[in-house]
Amino acid sequence: MSRMTKPVYVTAGYNTISLGSGRKEFHPKKPRPGLEHYIKEAGQGALAQVNDPSNVDEGVIANFMAARFNKQGNLAAVMPMIDPKLEYKPIVRVEGACGSGGLGLTTSAKFVLSGMADSVLTVGVEVQNTVKAIYGADILAGAGHYASQRKAGHAYFFPAKFSDRSCAAQAKFGAERTREGMARWYERAILNARACPKAQEYHNSIDDLYATGMSPCDANAFCGHINVYDCSKVSEERRGRTRGIRPGRRGHLEGARGPDEAHDDRARREERDGHGRRDPIGHRDARGA
Amino acid sequence: MDLDTRLENVAVLGAAGKMGSGIALLLAQEMAKQKLKPENKDRTYVLHLIDVSESALTGLLGYLRAQLTKAAEKSTVQLRDIYADRDDLVENYDVIAAFVEESLSVIRPSTTLETVKGARLIFEAIIEDKGIKFDVLRKVDALCGPETYYLTNTSSIPIGVLDEGAGLGGRIIGYHFYNPPAVQRLLELITTKSTRPELVEMGGAIAKRLRKKVFPANDIAGFIGNGHFMRDILHATSEVARLMSEESMTEVEAIYVVNTVSQDLLIRPMGIFQLIDYVGVDVCRFIMNVMTEHIDGETLRDDLLDRMAAGGVIGGQGRLRALRGGRLDEEAQREDRGVPGGPRCLARAPDGSCEGRQALGLLQGARDGRHARCGAGAGLPRSLEGDR
Numbered sequence: 001m002s003r004m005t006k007p008v009y010v011t012a013g014y015n016t017i018s019l020g021s022g023r024k025e026f027h028p029k030k031p032r033p034g035l036e037h038y039i040k041e042a043g044q045g046a047l048a049q050v051n052d053p054s055n056v057d058e059g060v061i062a063n064f065m066a067a068r069f070n071k072q073g074n075l076a077a078v079m080p081m082i083d084p085k086l087e088y089k090p091i092v093r094v095e096g097a098c099g100s101g102g103l104g105l106t107t108s109a110k111f112v113l114s115g116m117a118d119s120v121l122t123v124g125v126e127v128q129n130t131v132k133a134i135y136g137a138d139i140l141a142g143a144g145h146y147a148s149q150r151k152a153g154h155a156y157f158f159p160a161k162f163s164d165r166s167c168a169a170q171a172k173f174g175a176e177r178t179r180e181g182m183a184r185w186y187e188r189a190i191l192n193a194r195a196c197p198k199a200q201e202y203h204n205s206i207d208d209l210y211a212t213g214m215s216p217c218d219a220n221a222f223c224g225h226i227n228v229y230d231c232s233k234v235s236e237e238r239r240g241r242t243r244g245i246r247p248g249r250r251g252h253l254e255g256a257r258g259p260d261e262a263h264d265d266r267a268r269r270e271e272r273d274g275h276g277r278r279d280p281i282g283h284r285d286a287r288g289a
Numbered sequence: 290m291d292l293d294t295r296l297e298n299v300a301v302l303g304a305a306g307k308m309g310s311g312i313a314l315l316l317a318q319e320m321a322k323q324k325l326k327p328e329n330k331d332r333t334y335v336l337h338l339i340d341v342s343e344s345a346l347t348g349l350l351g352y353l354r355a356q357l358t359k360a361a362e363k364s365t366v367q368l369r370d371i372y373a374d375r376d377d378l379v380e381n382y383d384v385i386a387a388f389v390e391e392s393l394s395v396i397r398p399s400t401t402l403e404t405v406k407g408a409r410l411i412f413e414a415i416i417e418d419k420g421i422k423f424d425v426l427r428k429v430d431a432l433c434g435p436e437t438y439y440l441t442n443t444s445s446i447p448i449g450v451l452d453e454g455a456g457l458g459g460r461i462i463g464y465h466f467y468n469p470p471a472v473q474r475l476l477e478l479i480t481t482k483s484t485r486p487e488l489v490e491m492g493g494a495i496a497k498r499l500r501k502k503v504f505p506a507n508d509i510a511g512f513i514g515n516g517h518f519m520r521d522i523l524h525a526t527s528e529v530a531r532l533m534s535e536e537s538m539t540e541v542e543a544i545y546v547v548n549t550v551s552q553d554l555l556i557r558p559m560g561i562f563q564l565i566d567y568v569g570v571d572v573c574r575f576i577m578n579v580m581t582e583h584i585d586g587e588t589l590r591d592d593l594l595d596r597m598a599a600g601g602v603i604g605g606q607g608r609l610r611a612l613r614g615g616r617l618d619e620e621a622q623r624e625d626r627g628v629p630g631g632p633r634c635l636a637r638a639p640d641g642s643c644e645g646r647q648a649l650g651l652l653q654g655a656r657d658g659r660h661a662r663c664g665a666g667a668g669l670p671r672s673l674e675g676d677r
Binding site: 137150154219220 | 362363364365366367368369376379380381382384385
């Protein structure tokens, strides 16, 4: 199929906050909202923008590894918590690692294009700070080929992959220039986050972001070619979006659906170690679509 | 006998105490790492943890498991290399759990001194009482024989005195960890003229393995650390007396001011009275007594500490945080409900009232500018006030 057989529209959306160490609400030793909280907030936020939730024909929920991070499978069954009118609606859960949110949206579009649904509520959610970063790394490694890669992989599996890329960049451009570039990247990411009230690093108040980004890498504690501040860039630069999918009646928009948000929590808690260090692993708190 | 051989059989005396438990933690990790080396697969490693109370030893094992887990979590990058050949250990969780179990497997807790027979390195961290140390070291040496070396964590008693009193013939060095041993990197190493050179060398090698930075100290009561600390205390309490006399402050107000100044303006992690509380009023008095006994022409004694001790205030592990935080932490609040006997807040007055609470009022008052006669708050730069 070279083109969509009919137009599909995003008609409403809602983002939750990205809860992490860069927000005042975050406290590593206090209870935090769980999956259900975010699913309900995101879904209800989107449905509030449509006339009647009963107009939703189907639902899609996107998530990565809730069965391990949250001990909760069968997320589709959680969706009716958003609104009782979603009970008995067809709902599926999709997973595609970091692409789970996008997969949720394309799945919803396909439902509409197939003619099986006129409107679909799509929700993406992640709560990954239920475990310490060092254990979260194991779970996130499931996005790679676990059987062939995990044993040989680094303690911080995916950060180490990016560390390898940083190493290659250093070989090509020099260690100093590469680090300067990474530090500038970090600075811009946080400045972006400060402009978004729902971003994880919205409350980040570090004065000299560039100097922070220039922190040396510690191969013994983390990775040899990236520091812990290099981890917040992707999520803070590009926050997710809500997408409701529905065909327009006579070509215009109607209805509304859920939010999508991606975010990473880079909290290094221990206790820390009490050393004020940050969590080198991304802990996604919520995602709605 | 080389160090690797000696590390096969080690004992910690007073293992359930503040310092002993930290030393035990460090040794358990090091011995587990030795055990995991391929060349050591046929060796057996044993760490005897000796203390007087079964319940304390039970608590010690819980402490060690928790701390070993934390330590393993922080060193997982290295542990994955150590366990690279173990195909059954795939996840970080597997690796961490395996190392914790490996470390715990070397531990033999006991309340019976006789179990240390066979130990070739003995870390002594019992009560800072010369007579008791003499007695225990003599008994242990009779069990272990002349091959065994001793590393004492005494922070005040001259090593020459211990060596002579216990009859160890130069087989003992001062090996003073800082509190908490698992965190603080400095380690005082004290030798005497009769200390065996091999032991001195071994002490340095052990410190390196435990990732400690050694600084040698002369064999003078109190050594470097407490030599400074005890005199700091005396200066601080003399300042308290001066503020009471010249500035008409109450004792609580004066303690608060001196504590604040000694933290904020000296850029220290805790104020002098918080540190006394952390170390323990009783321990400070013990140390002062020992130093007075062994240093000619100087008497280290403090009336304020004596009054606290007489009132049952022995301090302990951070109760004085109330002064800094402007509030009693939950634990302290719980204990404060249970006067007498329960609370050990350093700021508690001999009559049983909690001066910490008065201090809290003072803190709030200082913030509000109501305590005009108190220099706290009003006389400090705002930048130093902000984090209270």
